[in-house]
Amino acid sequence: MPFRTLLYRYFFFGWLFKDVNRGNLIERAAAWRFNREQARWLPTYMRRWVWCGVSMYSLGMGIEMLLHAPALSAFFYVPSALAVPINVVIGATWIGLRVSPAQA
Numbered sequence: 001m002p003f004r005t006l007l008y009r010y011f012f013f014g015w016l017f018k019d020v021n022r023g024n025l026i027e028r029a030a031a032w033r034f035n036r037e038q039a040r041w042l043p044t045y046m047r048r049w050v051w052c053g054v055s056m057y058s059l060g061m062g063i064e065m066l067l068h069a070p071a072l073s074a075f076f077y078v079p080s081a082l083a084v085p086i087n088v089v090i091g092a093t094w095i096g097l098r099v100s101p102a103q104a
Contacts, residue, residue: 043094053079
């Protein structure tokens with residue numbers, strides 16, 4: 001598998017889930033159950049994004065403090081700030097799949 005694909009799969013979880021809007025009622029229910037089972041991987045993706053955000057913030061802070069280069073540190077602060085809404089989306093998805101009732 002190409003490195004780009006592996007990197008994408010490491011940070012983004014969309015490939016793990018099936019579309020619940022396709023197929024007949026039985027296929028949609030099976031996709032829903034499959035998605036609920038796959039939700040167990042979402043905390044792993046949250047940890048990855050937290051780690052990435054903290055690392056980028058630390059690099060930005062280090063560059064700003066040691067090199068006194070705020071423009072260069074912005075290249076690290078922006079991805080660290082973007083990790084927060086990504087984690088919110090992952091958390092909402094995980095909670096939604098965990099607490100929602102099973103479809104018949």
